[in-house]
Amino acid sequence: xxxxxxxxxxxxxxxxxxxxxxxxxxxxxxxxxxxxxxxxxxxxxxxxxxxxxxxxxxxxxxxxxxxxxxxxxxxxxxxxxxxxxxxxxxxxxxxxxxxxxxxxxxxxxx
Amino acid sequence: xxxxxxxxxxxxxxxxxxxxxxxxxxxxxxxxxxxxxxxxxxxxxxxxxxxxxxxxxxxxxxxxxxxxxxxxxxxxxxxxxxxxxxxxxxxxxxxxxxxxxxxxxxxxxx
Numbered sequence: 001x002x003x004x005x006x007x008x009x010x011x012x013x014x015x016x017x018x019x020x021x022x023x024x025x026x027x028x029x030x031x032x033x034x035x036x037x038x039x040x041x042x043x044x045x046x047x048x049x050x051x052x053x054x055x056x057x058x059x060x061x062x063x064x065x066x067x068x069x070x071x072x073x074x075x076x077x078x079x080x081x082x083x084x085x086x087x088x089x090x091x092x093x094x095x096x097x098x099x100x101x102x103x104x105x106x107x108x109x110x
Numbered sequence: 111x112x113x114x115x116x117x118x119x120x121x122x123x124x125x126x127x128x129x130x131x132x133x134x135x136x137x138x139x140x141x142x143x144x145x146x147x148x149x150x151x152x153x154x155x156x157x158x159x160x161x162x163x164x165x166x167x168x169x170x171x172x173x174x175x176x177x178x179x180x181x182x183x184x185x186x187x188x189x190x191x192x193x194x195x196x197x198x199x200x201x202x203x204x205x206x207x208x209x210x211x212x213x214x215x216x217x218x219x220x
Contacts, residue, residue: 031205033206033207035209040211040212041211041212042114042116042196042198042209042210042211042212043196043198043207043209044209045206045207045208048206058206059208088151090153094205095205096205097158098143098155098158099143099205099207100155101145101152101153103151103152104151104152
C-alpha cells in the first residue's frame with residue numbers, strides 16, 4: 001500500500017514567521033509534489049521534484065520554497081508566512097502512473 | 111478560464127439512484143485521475159485513466175482525450191458515496207495534476 005505521511009498535521013504560525021512542512025514517502029517514487037487546497041476549491045500545484053536534489057516551480061510558487069534532500073523526503077518552506085497562506089497543504093508522490101496523497105496539513109497564519 | 115471544469119458543482123444523492131459527474135478540459139490532457147475527498151479531508155484514489163473506460167463496483171469512469179472530457183458514473187448510490195469528487199488531468203510535466211473545483215455530493219434524506 002502506498003504511504004505518504006505529512007507533519008505536522010496542524011500548525012498555527014504568526015505572520016512573518018518561518019514555517020516548514022514535511023513530507024515522507026515510502027513508495028520509492030521519483031516524483032513528489034506540494035499542493036494547496038483552499039476552501040471550496042480543488043488543489044493547486046506549488047512545487048514539485050523529479051528526485052533527490054531537484055525542485056521545480058509549479059503554478060503558484062510565489063512565497064514558497066521547496067527542498068528534496070532525499071528520495072523519501074520533500075519539504076515546503078514558507079520563509080515569511082502571510083495570512084494569505086492559510087490553507088490545507090497536501091503532499092503527493094507518483095511516477096508515470098497514479099499520484100498518492102498524504103493526509104494534509106492544516107496551516108493557519110495569524 | 112478554468113483548465114479543468116467540473117459539473118455539477120453540487121449534487122443531491124438519493125439512495126438507490128444513479129448519478130453522473132463530468133469534467134471538461136481546455137488543456138491537452140493525456141491521463142485523468144478521479145478522487146473522492148472524504149469528510150475527514152483525505153483524498154481517496156478512485157480511477158487512473160488513459161483514454162478508455164474503467165469500472166470498479168458501482169463506479170464507472172470514462173476518458174475521451176479527443177473530445178477532452180471525462181465522466182464518473184455512480185450506480186445505485188449509497189450514503190457512503192457522499193463527499194467531494196475531484197477530477198484531475200495530467201499537465202505534461204512530471205505528471206503533475208491540474209484539478210477541477212470538485213463536485214460536492216450531499217446525501218438527500220428521504
